[in-house]
Amino acid sequence: MSGKFDVIIAGAGPAGSAAAYILATKGFKVAVIDKAKFPRKKLCGGLITDKTMKTLEKIYGYSEKAIIENGLIEYEAAEYSVFYRDYKIQDGASPIPFRFVNREIFDYFLLKKAANAGAQIFTSEEIVHCNYQDAEIKTKSNKIFKGKYLLGTDGVNSTIRKSVPYDKKAWKENMASTIEITFDAKDYPREVKWPELYIGCLKAGYIWVFPAKDKVVVGIGSLNRCTTNFKATFINFLTSQGVKNPETIPLHGFPLPYGNYIKNPCYGRTILAGDAAGLVEPLFGEGIFYALQTGRYAAEAIAKGITENKNPAQFYLPRLQQYIFPEIIYSNRLRWTLFYSQRLLKHVSFKIAFKSLPTKLAEMIHGIRSYKFLLKKKWD
Numbered sequence: 001m002s003g004k005f006d007v008i009i010a011g012a013g014p015a016g017s018a019a020a021y022i023l024a025t026k027g028f029k030v031a032v033i034d035k036a037k038f039p040r041k042k043l044c045g046g047l048i049t050d051k052t053m054k055t056l057e058k059i060y061g062y063s064e065k066a067i068i069e070n071g072l073i074e075y076e077a078a079e080y081s082v083f084y085r086d087y088k089i090q091d092g093a094s095p096i097p098f099r100f101v102n103r104e105i106f107d108y109f110l111l112k113k114a115a116n117a118g119a120q121i122f123t124s125e126e127i128v129h130c131n132y133q134d135a136e137i138k139t140k141s142n143k144i145f146k147g148k149y150l151l152g153t154d155g156v157n158s159t160i161r162k163s164v165p166y167d168k169k170a171w172k173e174n175m176a177s178t179i180e181i182t183f184d185a186k187d188y189p190r191e192v193k194w195p196e197l198y199i200g201c202l203k204a205g206y207i208w209v210f211p212a213k214d215k216v217v218v219g220i221g222s223l224n225r226c227t228t229n230f231k232a233t234f235i236n237f238l239t240s241q242g243v244k245n246p247e248t249i250p251l252h253g254f255p256l257p258y259g260n261y262i263k264n265p266c267y268g269r270t271i272l273a274g275d276a277a278g279l280v281e282p283l284f285g286e287g288i289f290y291a292l293q294t295g296r297y298a299a300e301a302i303a304k305g306i307t308e309n310k311n312p313a314q315f316y317l318p319r320l321q322q323y324i325f326p327e328i329i330y331s332n333r334l335r336w337t338l339f340y341s342q343r344l345l346k347h348v349s350f351k352i353a354f355k356s357l358p359t360k361l362a363e364m365i366h367g368i369r370s371y372k373f374l375l376k377k378k379w380d
């Protein structure tokens with residue numbers, strides 16, 4: 001036995017570290033276990049929205065100024081461009097800037113916050129087995145950790161999720177693939193000052209070109225079941241951007257949950273949050289916010305469950321249903337409206353949407369408005 005804890009947290013991405021910080025701050029005995037050695041890289045565009053900034057403030061008490069002063073924001077831009085293939089649909093400006101984090105720095109910062117709050121951190125420890133009913137995990141080095149509760153925040157390929165009875169077919173149905181390359185800004189054929197989105201190259205997905213500090217991040221994401229020639233589409237895009245010999249560049253890919261969220265990610269003493277539960281917005285693929293927010297909801301539910309001797313699911317699920325699922329459900333509807341219409345109308349529906357509602361759409365992405373009918377959104 002390597003340790004008995006109140007809560008075992010599997011995975012130290014934003015979901016796990018936020019949850020660990022909250023629980024440790026409340027005085028619970030917490031173990032965070034991650035297979036990686038930190039700081040570690042994570043394939044990610046690093047775009048964070050206004051609702052992410054507000055959630056960071058809720059969890060850590062950091063104002064926007066403090067988040068920036070802590071060096072977490074590497075780049076910001078209010079402008080954006082949307083293209084249909086190489087035709088520019090819209091140059092716009094959001095009332096609130098899009099901000100970019102470097103995940104290596106961001107995730108390490110959050111993990112250190114959890115450690116400083118008293119969570120015990122076990123890195124370079126890969127979880128290979130999970131007994132979800134007993135909230136017990138075993139690592140590759142044969143360490144066993146047991147908790148009153150186990151929180152699975154071990155990302156899209158979650159070992160914890162694979163141990164619980166979840167609907168594997170539904171999960172597979174809405175998985176997306178991604179490829180992302182980070183260029184040194186000086187090596188990219190042109191200057192990239194703000195985020196750019198390219199639609200029309202894929203049936204259900206898009207290409208992004210994001211600015212970063214002295215870097216340019218170019219990525220492609222698409223729903224697997226609607227995708228053919230994924231890699232070739234990306235190489236062709238890079239060629240169209242003026243990148244020389246893109247086929248010789250090593251490509252890195254990673255799966256992304258893309259509409260396959262689990263409606264009840266509670267399994268007795270084991271709970272899932274973040275990517276492990278598929279809690280990603282399924283149009284743009286925003287996941288950092290959903291990881292932080294659902295990690296927070298799960299941690300607060302577990303804390304209340306232990307304190308009041310009640311099932312945490314009764315506190316976690318209602319918050320998912322009230323605040324998270326409507327965004328996922330309605331962004332999923334919007335994506336199919338846009339993706340189906342592009343097959344018939346090419347760029348026209350996107351153009352109408354972006355030209356007629358530029359501010360409201362930007363507010364929707366930032367979480368000021370909901371994906372549900374663009375109504376004003378209240379977060380708790």
Ligand SMILES: Cc1cc2nc3c(=O)[nH]c(=O)nc-3n(C[C@H](O)[C@H](O)[C@H](O)COP(=O)(O)OP(=O)(O)OC[C@H]3O[C@@H](n4cnc5c(N)ncnc54)[C@H](O)[C@@H]3O)c2cc1C
Pocket residue numbers: 010011012013014015016033034035036042043044045046047048125126127128153154155156157158159178179180219254255256273274275276280285286287288289291
């Ligand atoms: C190419 C790409 C670009 C993206 N761009 C954006 C973006 O710009 N903005 C945005 O908001 N979202 C973006 N996302 C989504 C975002 O990266 C995820 O939604 C987010 O990282 C989820 O956080 P998480 O804490 O749930 O999981 P993760 O960040 O994946 O963390 C999971 C952790 O679990 C650990 N782990 C996994 N398996 C084990 C195991 N067996 N044992 C121990 N530890 C384990 C991993 O090492 C990792 O540290 C992007 C995703 C991809 C793939």
